Amino acid sequence: xxxxxxxxxxxxxxxxxxxxxxxxxxxxxxxxxxxxxxxxxxxxxxxxxxxxxxxxxxxxxxxxxxxxxxxxxxxxxxxxxxxxxxxxxxxxxxxxxxxxxxxxxxxxxxxxxxxxxxxxxxxxxxxxxxxxxxxxxxxxxxxxxxxxxxxxxxxxxxxxxxxxxxxxxxxxxxxxxxxxxxxxxxxxxxxxxxxxxxxxxxxxxxxxxxxxxxxxxxxxxxxxxxxxxxxxxxxxxxxxxxxxxxxxxxxxxxxxxxxxxxxxxxxxxxxxxxxxxxxxxxxxxxxxxxxxxxxxxxxxxxxxxxxxxxxxxxxxxxxxxxxxxxxxxxxxxxxxxxxxxxxx
Amino acid sequence: xxxxxxxxxxxxxxxxxxxxxxxxxxxxxxxxxxxxxxxxxxxxxxxxxxxxxxxxxxxxxxxxxxxxxxxxxxxxxxxxxxxxxxxxxxxxxxxxxxxxxxxxxxxxxxxxxxxxxxxxxxxxxxxxxxxxxxxxxxxxxxxxxxxxxxxxxxxxxxxxxxxxxxxxxxxxxxxxxxxxxxxxxxxxxxxxxxxxxxxxxxxxxxxxxxxxxxxxxxxxxxxxxxxxxxxxxxxxxxxxxxxxxxxxxxxxxxxxxxxxxxxxxxxxxxxxxxxxxxxxxxxxxxxxxxxxxxxxxxxxxxxxxxxxxxxxxxxxxxxxxxxxxxxxxxxxxxxxxxxxxxxxxxxxxxxxxxxxxxxxxxxxxxxxxxxxxxxxxxxxxxxxxxxxxxxxxxxxxxxxxxxxxxxxxxxxxxxxxxxxxxxxxxxxxxxxxxxxxxxxxxxxxxxxxxxxxxxxxxxxxxxxxxxxxxxxxxxxxxxxxxxxxxxxxxxxxxxxxxxxxxxxxxxxxxxxxxxxxx
Numbered sequence: 001x002x003x004x005x006x007x008x009x010x011x012x013x014x015x016x017x018x019x020x021x022x023x024x025x026x027x028x029x030x031x032x033x034x035x036x037x038x039x040x041x042x043x044x045x046x047x048x049x050x051x052x053x054x055x056x057x058x059x060x061x062x063x064x065x066x067x068x069x070x071x072x073x074x075x076x077x078x079x080x081x082x083x084x085x086x087x088x089x090x091x092x093x094x095x096x097x098x099x100x101x102x103x104x105x106x107x108x109x110x111x112x113x114x115x116x117x118x119x120x121x122x123x124x125x126x127x128x129x130x131x132x133x134x135x136x137x138x139x140x141x142x143x144x145x146x147x148x149x150x151x152x153x154x155x156x157x158x159x160x161x162x163x164x165x166x167x168x169x170x171x172x173x174x175x176x177x178x179x180x181x182x183x184x185x186x187x188x189x190x191x192x193x194x195x196x197x198x199x200x201x202x203x204x205x206x207x208x209x210x211x212x213x214x215x216x217x218x219x220x221x222x223x224x225x226x227x228x229x230x231x232x233x234x235x236x237x238x239x240x241x242x243x244x245x246x247x248x249x250x251x252x253x254x255x256x257x258x259x260x261x262x263x264x265x266x267x268x269x270x271x272x273x274x275x276x277x278x279x280x281x282x283x284x285x286x287x288x289x290x291x292x293x294x295x296x297x298x299x300x301x302x303x304x305x306x307x308x309x310x311x312x313x314x315x316x317x318x319x320x321x322x323x324x325x326x327x328x329x330x331x332x333x334x335x336x337x338x339x340x341x342x343x344x
Numbered sequence: 345x346x347x348x349x350x351x352x353x354x355x356x357x358x359x360x361x362x363x364x365x366x367x368x369x370x371x372x373x374x375x376x377x378x379x380x381x382x383x384x385x386x387x388x389x390x391x392x393x394x395x396x397x398x399x400x401x402x403x404x405x406x407x408x409x410x411x412x413x414x415x416x417x418x419x420x421x422x423x424x425x426x427x428x429x430x431x432x433x434x435x436x437x438x439x440x441x442x443x444x445x446x447x448x449x450x451x452x453x454x455x456x457x458x459x460x461x462x463x464x465x466x467x468x469x470x471x472x473x474x475x476x477x478x479x480x481x482x483x484x485x486x487x488x489x490x491x492x493x494x495x496x497x498x499x500x501x502x503x504x505x506x507x508x509x510x511x512x513x514x515x516x517x518x519x520x521x522x523x524x525x526x527x528x529x530x531x532x533x534x535x536x537x538x539x540x541x542x543x544x545x546x547x548x549x550x551x552x553x554x555x556x557x558x559x560x561x562x563x564x565x566x567x568x569x570x571x572x573x574x575x576x577x578x579x580x581x582x583x584x585x586x587x588x589x590x591x592x593x594x595x596x597x598x599x600x601x602x603x604x605x606x607x608x609x610x611x612x613x614x615x616x617x618x619x620x621x622x623x624x625x626x627x628x629x630x631x632x633x634x635x636x637x638x639x640x641x642x643x644x645x646x647x648x649x650x651x652x653x654x655x656x657x658x659x660x661x662x663x664x665x666x667x668x669x670x671x672x673x674x675x676x677x678x679x680x681x682x683x684x685x686x687x688x689x690x691x692x693x694x695x696x697x698x699x700x701x702x703x704x705x706x707x708x709x710x711x712x713x714x715x716x717x718x719x720x721x722x723x724x725x726x727x728x729x730x731x732x733x734x735x736x737x738x739x740x741x742x743x744x745x746x747x748x749x750x751x752x753x754x755x756x757x758x759x760x761x762x763x764x765x766x767x768x769x770x771x772x773x774x775x776x777x778x779x780x781x782x783x784x785x786x787x788x789x790x791x792x793x794x795x796x797x798x799x800x801x802x803x804x805x806x807x808x809x810x811x812x813x814x815x816x817x818x819x820x821x822x823x824x825x826x827x828x829x830x831x832x833x834x835x836x837x838x839x840x841x842x843x844x845x846x847x848x849x850x851x852x853x854x855x856x857x858x859x860x861x862x
Contacts, residue, residue, distance in 0.1 A: 004403070139670075191823070203853060209855045
C-alpha cells in the first residue's frame with residue numbers, strides 16, 4: 001500500500017452474503033463496519049458457525065473467530081469485542097438494538113420503499129432543490145405541511161402507502177447525521193481492540209463500550225453476559241434421542257421443539273448431507289436416509305453435533321436459519337459424562 | 345456509502361466553523377488526526393505549527409506523511425495532505441517548534457479563534473494556557489501517550505444557547521396555560537360523541553381540560569401527592585370511550601408533564617442569578633440576553649416563566665387539531681420573542697450599545713432554548729496543577745472506578761518531571777527500564793505529596809505500564825484522542841452542544857476512561 005508499506009489490502013465489492021463461508025474462515029479476526037442489525041446478525045452467525053465445543057462444552061480455542069464491532073449515530077456510538085463462546089455474541093444481546101430509523105441518501109433518491117423514505121426525500125432532497133439553501137424549520141407548520149404534501153406526491157408516484165402528517169413529523173425530527181469526529185472515535189476504539197487481539201499487547205475491552213458526546217462526554221464499559229442458551233454461539237440445543245429414532249422422526253421433532261420451531265429442516269453431520277430438502281437431485285439422493293436411525297447415520301457415536309437448516313418461526317416472523325444441535329443417544333456409553341459436564 | 349459529513353445548523357454552526365481560524369501545535373498523529381476531522385467538517389482556516397522533519401518512525405503512525413515526505417518539514421507535508429481532503433480550507437504551516445514560539449512570540453496566538461495544543465509537556469501547557477486566556481483565545485489540549493492520553497478544554501467562559509440535550513421535558517405549560525391555549529382547549533369538545541373525533545383529540549387538550557376539572561374540585565390545586573396523581577390518571581382512564589384510544593393512553597403517559605413544577609429550574613436560576621447578569625458595556629451578547637430574560641421578561645410578560653419554546657412533540661391527533669395546536673404554541677413563542685427583543689434593545693441602549701447589535705435570529709434562538717442555557721467555566725491549568733481539588737483527588741484515588749484513570753493522570757505529569765530531569769521519557773531507551781521505573785516511582789510519590797496526597801501510592805503495575813509505553817504515540821490511540829479533541833473543538837466553535845468539563849483521561853487498556861473534575 002502506498003502510505004503504509006507491508007500492508008496488503010484487498011477490496012471486495014459485493015454483498016457480504018455473496019462470499020462463501022470459507023472466505024470468512026480464512027481471517028483471524030473480523031472487524032465490522034456494518035450499518036444494520038441484519039448485517040451484523042449475519043456475520044455474527046457466520047463467525048459463530050466456525051465455533052466448535054469440546055466434550056466438556058468448552059469452546060475449542062482454534063475455532064474461535066473474534067469480532068470487533070462498532071457503530072455510530074450522531075454524537076453517540078458503541079464499540080464491542082465478541083469472542084464467540086467466551087463473551088456474548090451479537091445474538092445474545094440483540095435486545096440492545098432498537099429499530100433503526102436512518103436511511104442512506106441513495107435509497108431516498110432512487111429506491112424508496114417506505115413512507116418514511118418518501119418523507120425524507122421531500123425533506124432532505126426536494127426541499128433543497130426548491131428552496132435552495134433556506135434552512136428547513138421543523139417547528140414551522142407551513143413548512144412541515146409542504147414536506148408532507150411533497151412526500152404524498154412522491155408516495156403516489158411510487159405507489160407507497162402510509163404517508164401521514166404525523167409520520168412526517170416523526171421522521172423529519174429524528175434524523176441523525178453521521179459526524180466525522182464520532183466516527184473517528186469509534187473506529188479508533190475498534191482498531192485499537194483489533195490491534196490488541198492480534199498482538200496480545202494488552203488486555204481487551206470487556207466487552208461493550210458506549211460513548212455519548214451530546215452533553216459533555218460520557219464513556220461507559222458494560223460487561224454483558226453470555227446467554228448460555230444462545231442458539232447462535234452456544235454449544236447447541238441438546239436433544240436426547242433413543243437409538244432407534246429415525247431421521248424422519250428427528251426432523252419432525254425439530255418442528256415441534258419449543259426452542260427451535262424449525263420446519264422443513266435439512267440436516268448435515270460433519271459436512272455430510274444426511275437429508276436435503278432441496279434441490280430435487282439431492283433430495284432424491286438423501287431420501288432413503290429418512291427411514292434409517294440417526295444413531296446409525298452418525299456412526300454409532302454416543303453423542304455428536306448436527307446442523308439443521310430450515311425455516312424458523314419467531315413472533316409470527318419466518319426466517320431461514322441454521323441451528324447447531326447436540327444429539328445425545330440414551331443408554332449409550334459416554335452419555336453420563338457429557339451430561340454432568342454440561343450441567344456444571 | 346456517502347462521505348461522513350458534519351452538518352450543523354446552517355445559520356449558526358456551519359457558518360461559525362467556516363469563519364473559524366484554528367492553530368495546531370505539533371502535527372504528530374494526535375495533532376494530525378484532530379485537525380483532519382476539522383478539515384473534513386469544513387473549518388475555515390488552519391495553521392499547522394511544527395518544527396520537526398519527517399523521519400522513518402513517523403511513517404508508522406501518521407497517515408498524513410508518506411515515504412516521499414522523508415526529510416521534509418512535517419508541518420508542510422501534513423498541511424499538503426489536509427489540503428487534499430478539502431480544498432475549501434485555507435491551510436498554512438509554520439516550520440517552527442511550538443515550544444519556541446510560546447517563549448518567543450506569545451502575541452502570535454491572539455490571531456486565532458482556537459488553539460489545539462498537542463503533545464506538550466506540563467511547563468509549556470501552563471504557558472500556552474496563560475497566553476490564550478489573556479488573549480481570549482479558546483484552547484484545547486490533546487495528548488496521546490502509549491495506551492493512555494488526555495483531552496482538556498481551557499476557556500474562561502463558554503455559554504451555550506443551543507445545548508441540544510437528549511432528554512428534556514417538552515415546554516407545554518400544561519400546568520400554567522396562557523389565555524390563547526385555554527381558549528383553544530375550550531373550543532374543543534372533549535365529550536364529543538363521534539368516536540373518531542373522540543380519539544383524535546390531542547393529549548395536550550385532554551390534560552389541560554382535565555387539570556382544570558381537577559382543580560375545581562380540589563380548591564384550585566393540581567395533583568400533588570402520589571395518591572392524587574394516581575387518582576388523576578384513573579380519572580383520565582375513566583374518560584376513555586374504548587380500550588384503543590391512543591390519545592388517552594398518551595395523556596396518561598404524559599401526565600407527569602402536568603405534575604412538573606412551574607417556573608424556572610434550579611440550573612437556570614443559577615445562570616440568571618450569576619453576577620455576569622448584572623450587565624455593563626463590556627458584557628457579552630449572551631449575558632445581555634440573560635439580563636433581558638431574568639430582570640425583565642420573567643418579571644413582566646413571562647409571569648414567572650422564560651420565553652416559550654414553541655414546539656410540541658408528535659401526538660395522536662387529527663391533522664387539523666395538531667396543526668392548529670402547533671400554531672397556538674408558535675404564536676405564543678413569537679409573542680414572547682417580540683417582547684424579549686424589546687427588552688434586549690432597551691438594555692443595549694442603556695449600556696451604550698447599538699440597540700440592534702444582537703440579531704433577531706440570535707434572540708430567537710435564545711428564546712427557543714431559554715430553558716436549556718448552559719455556562720461552562722474552566723479553571724486555569726496552572727491552578728489545577730498546583731492546587732487541584734484535594735477531596736476530589738483523594739476520592740478518585742480510592743475509588744476503584746477511577747483509580748486507574750487518576751493514576752494515569754498523575755503519571756502523565758510525573759513523566760514530564762522525569763523528562764525535565766533526565767532529558768528523555770521513562771522507558772524511551774532500551775536497557776534502562778529498571779532504573780526508569782524506580783525513578784518514575786520516586787517522582788510520582790513526590791508529586792502526590794506536593795499535591796497533598798501523602799501516603800497515596802500508585803500500583804507497581806501502572807508505573808511499569810507507563811514505562812513500557814516509552815512515550816510512544818500509537819496511531820489508534822491518537823485517533824481516539826484526536827476524535828474527542830476535534831469534537832470538543834467543534835462544540836466550542838459552533839457553540840452547540842455542551843463541551844466536556846474537567847480532564848478526560850483515556851484508558852486504552854480496558855476503556856474505563858474517566859472525566860476528572862479537579
